[in-house]
Amino acid sequence: xxxxxxxxxxxxxxxxxxxxxxxxxxxxxxxxxxxxxxxxxxxxxxxxxxxxxxxxxxxxxxxxxxxxxxxxxxxxxxxxxxxxxxxxxxxxxxxxxxxxxxxxxxxxxxxxxxxxxxxxxxxxxxxxxxxxxxxxxxxxxxxxxxxxxxxxxxxxxxxxxxxxxxxxxxxxxxxxxxxxxxxxxxxxxxxxxxxxxxxxxxxxxxxxxxxxxxxxxxxxxxxxxxxxxxxxxxxxxxxxxxxxxxxxxxxxxxxxxxxxxxxxxxxxxxxxxxxxxxxxxxxxxxxxxxxxxxxxxxxxxxxxxxxxx
Ligand code: ACO
Numbered sequence: 001x002x003x004x005x006x007x008x009x010x011x012x013x014x015x016x017x018x019x020x021x022x023x024x025x026x027x028x029x030x031x032x033x034x035x036x037x038x039x040x041x042x043x044x045x046x047x048x049x050x051x052x053x054x055x056x057x058x059x060x061x062x063x064x065x066x067x068x069x070x071x072x073x074x075x076x077x078x079x080x081x082x083x084x085x086x087x088x089x090x091x092x093x094x095x096x097x098x099x100x101x102x103x104x105x106x107x108x109x110x111x112x113x114x115x116x117x118x119x120x121x122x123x124x125x126x127x128x129x130x131x132x133x134x135x136x137x138x139x140x141x142x143x144x145x146x147x148x149x150x151x152x153x154x155x156x157x158x159x160x161x162x163x164x165x166x167x168x169x170x171x172x173x174x175x176x177x178x179x180x181x182x183x184x185x186x187x188x189x190x191x192x193x194x195x196x197x198x199x200x201x202x203x204x205x206x207x208x209x210x211x212x213x214x215x216x217x218x219x220x221x222x223x224x225x226x227x228x229x230x231x232x233x234x235x236x237x238x239x240x241x242x243x244x245x246x247x248x249x250x251x252x253x254x255x256x257x258x259x260x261x262x263x264x265x266x267x268x269x270x271x272x273x274x275x276x277x278x279x280x281x282x283x284x285x286x287x288x289x290x291x292x293x294x295x296x297x298x299x300x301x302x303x304x305x306x307x308x309x
Contacts, residue, residue, distance in 0.1 A: 003174025003308060004124050004167050007068065007134070009277040010061025011163035012054045013264070014044040020156070027152040034156045035262075039242020043159025043265035045144040052084045054162035055140035056097040058273075062164040063098065063136070070098060073166075074132025075123060076106040079115025079269035081189070081298075082142045083108055090140060098136075105130075112187075113238045113297025114178070115139060115269030120167075120293075120305050121176040127169050138164040139269035146189050148198035157241070158199070159265035163273030172308035173290065177220050179213075179302050187298040207244060210296050214248045217294035217304030225306055229255045233289040233309075234279070238296055239264065239271040258284075268297065285309045 019042045020031035035041055046054070055078050063070050078090040091106040105126065111118040116139040123135040140162035147155045186205045191197055214237055222228065229252050237245055239261040249257045258275050267274060272293055279285045289309040296302040 001171070001174065002128060002169045003172040004120060005170035005172060006276070006307065006309070007166040007168055008062050008066035009163060009165045009273060009280055010058050010065055011161065011274050011277040012057035012061065013161045014046045014049045014054070016045050016047050017042050018045050023156055026149055027155060029152045029156055037243065038157060039259065039261050040157065040265045041262045044161055046142050046160045049160070050084050051080055051082050051140050051142040051162070052090050052093050054142070054160070055080070055090050055094055055138045055164070058140065058162040058164040059094050059098060059136055059138055062166050066166040068134055068166065071101050072133040073100055073136050074104055074130045075126050075135040076100070076104060076138070077109050077119045077122060077135070078138045078140055079109045079111065079119045080140050081110060081112050081115070081268060082145055094136070094138065111297065111301045112299055113240065113266070113268045113271065114295035114299070114301040114303045116272045117176065117293055117295035117303035117305055118178055118301065121178055121303070123167050124174065124176065127167070133168055135167045136164060137167055138162060139271070139273045141268040141270045143266070143268055146197065146199055151198065153203060154199050154201055157266050159267050161264055161267040161270045161274055163270050163277045165273055165276065173225065173306060174308065175221055175225050176305040177217070177303060181300050183300045187300070207241070209300055210240060210244045211247050213296040213300070213302035214244070214294045215251060217302060218252065218292055221292050221304055221306045227290070231290055232292055234258050234284070234291045236272055236275050236279070236291055236293045238294065239275060240266045
């Protein structure tokens, strides 16, 4: 089948590292509480950078590594919930900053932490129907903009960052599925015009949703592709919380789950592409490998994909 191939990836992080101890000077928390409950030890917070500048830098790095004619990019999607402005979109700014021709479909995609995987499905559909060869899919978030730094139950969980992937079609095995269920109570950030413009979350309900969503995402792929866990080289989940991933991984003995939330915390739509970029950089992803990615987040949205490397 005509599946998706990742040609290259790139990531961009703000300069400022914020450790758990740094946060303990702002709110009543400590490294022990945060690291044992979440696996998070540090995160990056923007100072000079923005969602847009991180997206542009990550995109430039991915395109440079891909060694392609960038005018062959016909689609730019930025998965984000924290774009600099209501409009114009971050994607349009990326198109301009990279000097891409104007004949390009550029838009932001809002699916919270599932955004990168939702975007993967959209890229696949559009690539099948457009003349240009490549799509640029970016996850970029400035979560620090929507955190209440007085709320210790949420402000310790998130970080800022971006990563991009240059995608094209290739004859390989690819499968993607997405879900949505319209929950606006458990995890939300209501935004402009509302009293509380910060993230609010019922942690234990999100935990239960996430565990179910990951398992459903993995099972869907195994069932629809006729694979077993032995065929899967890695599972790369949205990096919300180590305990969520450890909980699910007990069901899938022998499967390797990638984890990096200790260094980045939860970067929402950027977490899966940041993980993929690190894995490429560390030589963990080799041609022919098969990986499952699973995203889950506010909405609730969730999505899983089988990718052939
Ligand atoms: N430092 C110290 N104490 C804290 C902190 C903190 N940062 N945050 C909360 N506490 C306290 C609470 O006030 C509470 O104290 P109390 O018993 O005196 O009232 C105590 O710790 C226990 O609070 P709980 O909320 O019950 O803690 P829990 O063990 O459930 O862990 C957590 C909270 C880590 C948020 C957990 O519910 C969880 O992992 N949920 C998943 C949420 C998640 O990962 N969200 C990410 C965003 S969503 C997404 O990406 C899809």
